[in-house]
Amino acid sequence: MVAQNLRTPGPTPLPPAVREALSRDMVNHRGPEFAAILRECIDGLKWAYQVNEHDVVILTTSGTGGLESLVANTLSPGQRLLVASIGNFGERMAQIARVFGAEVTQIDVQPGQALEPQLLADALRANPRIETVFVTHNETSTGVLNPLQALAEAVHQVRADALILVDGISSVSSVPVEPEAWGCDVVVAGSQKGWMTPPGLAFVSISPRAWERQARSTMPKFYFDWRLARRSAESGETPWTPAISLFYALQAGLRLMREEGLERIFARHERLARYTREGLADLDVRLLADPRFASPTVTTAWLPDGVNGKALLTALDERDGVVLAGGQGNLSGKIFRVGHMGWVDQAELDAVLRALQVELNSIRAPTARSFSPVSSPEAR
Amino acid sequence: MVAQNLRTPGPTPLPPAVREALSRDMVNHRGPEFAAILRECIDGLKWAYQVNEHDVVILTTSGTGGLESLVANTLSPGQRLLVASIGNFGERMAQIARVFGAEVTQIDVQPGQALEPQLLADALRANPRIETVFVTHNETSTGVLNPLQALAEAVHQVRADALILVDGISSVSSVPVEPEAWGCDVVVAGSQKGWMTPPGLAFVSISPRAWERQARSTMPKFYFDWRLARRSAESGETPWTPAISLFYALQAGLRLMREEGLERIFARHERLARYTREGLADLDVRLLADPRFASPTVTTAWLPDGVNGKALLTALDERDGVVLAGGQGNLSGKIFRVGHMGWVDQAELDAVLRALQVELNSIRAPTARSFSPVSSPEAR
Numbered sequence: 165m166v167a168q169n170l171r172t173p174g175p176t177p178l179p180p181a182v183r184e185a186l187s188r189d190m191v192n193h194r195g196p197e198f199a200a201i202l203r204e205c206i207d208g209l210k211w212a213y214q215v216n217e218h219d220v221v222i223l224t225t226s227g228t229g230g231l232e233s234l235v236a237n238t239l240s241p242g243q244r245l246l247v248a249s250i251g252n253f254g255e256r257m258a259q260i261a262r263v264f265g266a267e268v269t270q271i272d273v274q275p276g277q278a279l280e281p282q283l284l285a286d287a288l289r290a291n292p293r294i295e296t297v298f299v300t301h302n303e304t305s306t307g308v309l310n311p312l313q314a315l316a317e318a319v320h321q322v323r324a325d326a327l328i329l330v331d332g333i334s335s336v337s338s339v340p341v342e343p344e345a346w347g348c349d350v351v352v353a354g355s356q357k358g359w360m361t362p363p364g365l366a367f368v369s370i371s372p373r374a375w376e377r378q379a380r381s382t383m384p385k386f387y388f389d390w391r392l393a394r395r396s397a398e399s400g401e402t403p404w405t406p407a408i409s410l411f412y413a414l415q416a417g418l419r420l421m422r423e424e425g426l427e428r429i430f431a432r433h434e435r436l437a438r439y440t441r442e443g444l445a446d447l448d449v450r451l452l453a454d455p456r457f458a459s460p461t462v463t464t465a466w467l468p469d470g471v472n473g474k475a476l477l478t479a480l481d482e483r484d485g486v487v488l489a490g491g492q493g494n495l496s497g498k499i500f501r502v503g504h505m506g507w508v509d510q511a512e513l514d515a516v517l518r519a520l521q522v523e524l525n526s527i528r529a530p531t532a533r534s535f536s537p538v539s540s541p542e543a544r
Numbered sequence: 545m546v547a548q549n550l551r552t553p554g555p556t557p558l559p560p561a562v563r564e565a566l567s568r569d570m571v572n573h574r575g576p577e578f579a580a581i582l583r584e585c586i587d588g589l590k591w592a593y594q595v596n597e598h599d600v601v602i603l604t605t606s607g608t609g610g611l612e613s614l615v616a617n618t619l620s621p622g623q624r625l626l627v628a629s630i631g632n633f634g635e636r637m638a639q640i641a642r643v644f645g646a647e648v649t650q651i652d653v654q655p656g657q658a659l660e661p662q663l664l665a666d667a668l669r670a671n672p673r674i675e676t677v678f679v680t681h682n683e684t685s686t687g688v689l690n691p692l693q694a695l696a697e698a699v700h701q702v703r704a705d706a707l708i709l710v711d712g713i714s715s716v717s718s719v720p721v722e723p724e725a726w727g728c729d730v731v732v733a734g735s736q737k738g739w740m741t742p743p744g745l746a747f748v749s750i751s752p753r754a755w756e757r758q759a760r761s762t763m764p765k766f767y768f769d770w771r772l773a774r775r776s777a778e779s780g781e782t783p784w785t786p787a788i789s790l791f792y793a794l795q796a797g798l799r800l801m802r803e804e805g806l807e808r809i810f811a812r813h814e815r816l817a818r819y820t821r822e823g824l825a826d827l828d829v830r831l832l833a834d835p836r837f838a839s840p841t842v843t844t845a846w847l848p849d850g851v852n853g854k855a856l857l858t859a860l861d862e863r864d865g866v867v868l869a870g871g872q873g874n875l876s877g878k879i880f881r882v883g884h885m886g887w888v889d890q891a892e893l894d895a896v897l898r899a900l901q902v903e904l905n906s907i908r909a910p911t912a913r914s915f916s917p918v919s920s921p922e923a924r
Contacts, residue, residue: 187567190555228784364787407744
């Protein structure tokens with residue numbers, strides 16, 4: 165298995181088939197080999213996104229560039245965007261929209277909490293000018309999974325023609341997301357999450373309504389122009405030179421995903437998340453996320469009193485080969501995060517919990533309870 | 545060696561050490577391993593760019609995103625940009641600048657010709673409002689290397705405080721470029737050219753004057769904000785999740801470049817370009833670029849009368865394993881292009897010339913002269 169137990173919420177470890185794919189030599193990005201790869205990738209993405217009518221485009225950029233593409237393609241300067249932020253990445257979207265000259269109305273939620281559909285409905289009623297709503301599906305900074313379907317319903321009930329933009333960066337591929345069935349017009353995802361591939365590609369699903377909006381949007385766009393991406397894809401190309409190696413990796417990752425099947429992938433993530441939460445609770449570590457909305461892809465926990473986050477993460481890395489992530493923004497130095505998405509199973513999480521037990525014991529009073537692996541998490 | 549003889553002007557073939565690097569598993573992009581790689585990459589880029597005072601930032605994007613970053617970071621809406629276009633990529637820069645609301649004054653030059661310094665000086669004199677000049681160093685679409693040092697001198701003589709932006713995408717790494725010595729404020733390059741690495745990263749060198757301009761620029765910028773990239777690099781990070789695999793590749797590619805040495809790399813490109821031109825002339829193929837300014841990294845030639853470009857390229861690919869590029873824009877269907885940058889030596893070009901001879905003979909009259917490999921191109 166992997167030498168280092170990389171348990172950050174992206175990047176995630178690469179399976180051998182993906183590493184093999186990455187090592188392939190270059191091909192002409194305007195030739196038939198690349199066209200076949202691009203088509204297979206787009207087909208695979210549409211399968212994972214569970215869409216037929218919506219298009220999916222692939223951009224050579226990281227997730228933040230994917231978010232920027234939402235602003236550039238759906239908004240016009242001065243247009244109002246409702247950003248329902250439940251953490252750092254919602255905050256980032258608001259920042260991008262402001263930089264590009266949109267008027268942002270922001271709802272903020274206590275870290276660890278999900279967004280109440282009622283709150284979203286109220287905000288829309290209070291702001292008749294809002295035609296566009298941005299919602300984070302899975303907030304990577306707090307480990308919270310928003311009830312996306314219910315949120316989309318709430319928007320539709322108050323304002324049927326509002327466009328719904330979704331940050332699905334750490335959900336699509338690992339958690340059920342159904343943009344068509346739920347009426348989510350635009351959903352962005354990132355290659356370094358459950359896809360088991362390196363960072364560097366962003367994926368965007370786009371509804372027919374979003375295309376209409378795109379045609380009217382006057383925000384400046386060139387590199388991130390979805391229309392150019394869709395047009396080029398029709399002839400098996402990308403408008404600009406693509407990160408070819410990352411497409412090789414995506415092709416391999418999607419094949420592995422199809423072998424496992426979406427249902428089984430979703431169930432595995434759900435199960436491993438529960439296993440992680442229970443294991444942490446057994447270590448007397450307090451979880452950050454509201455248990456009703458705890459994320460299937462990343463678990464967040466408060467640092468116990470008197471534990472220095474940086475020292476803990478360094479000890480885990482250097483002594484145990486376990487790499488976790490710290491907090492972001494206001495949560496920096498207060499929490500730690502365990503990623504469990506993509507190519508991961510129980511063994512890696514056992515190793516995380518064991519290492520955490522050892523390191524926390526060496527810091528805390530010796531009363532800390534000992535860790536016992538859960539033999540059958542499904543039975544709990 | 546490579547199974548397929550990929551001779552497009554980017555992407556270019558990958559040496560084994562780079563392919564090996566690409567296959568490495570992920571690391572945390574906020575950890576010490578990535579910090580060390582990022583530092584080594586930036587040091588290596590500064591060595592290849594031959595800069596000390598200028599900064600170099602690395603963006604996860606393809607070359608076109610790198611060009612967009614020039615517009616976003618140095619201009620403000622309504623500000624005038626002089627674009628000296630000698631081909632498709634100059635045209636692209638003008639297009640991006642217009643999309644973002646800059647006022648573009650464009651000089652166009654006949655395809656295959658370089659830009660005369662006098663022409664640039666005259667355009668500046670005729671437009672007192674121009675404070676920013678964009679010049680392509682090596683135009684990939686026509687195979688022309690502009691006399692960059694002389695062009696920069698011409699700009700400085702007419703307007704000492706004008707900012708000079710350079711598209712060095714297919715020159716830096718393969719051709720001498722000295723941004724500091726020549727007074728080129730911003731020079732963008734792309735990973736899929738002479739660096740021997742896949743597409744997906746853009747590099748930008750930035751002068752102190754360009755940083756002053758950046759601080760005043762009001763063009764909307766977030767993902768491409770150079771300031772954020774420089775600030776994060778100080779602590780060994782990138783502001784957004786980087787394409788980690790491509791940084792592994794860049795580290796490996798730069799090590800190979802340092803082993804060979806800049807002088808030898810430049811001489812090899814110069815020699816192979818001459819060898820390619822002479823070989824094509826021996827096949828009675830008419831070259832596009834003015835011989836005084838023929839590019840060291842890509843050679844362009846007119847399709848002989850009666851030769852269908854698409855059919856020729858397909859035959860070369862399918863029968864001979866040789867992959868060349870066609871023309872872009874107005875030159876589509878009229879020319880073909882041979883890339884000779886990065887990991888390439890005479891053997892691959894001999895194979896190109898041999899295959900071209902066979903395919904052209906099978907199309908043209910049997911009077912076509914036969915190909916004889918040049919044994920000692922240095923002696924010519």
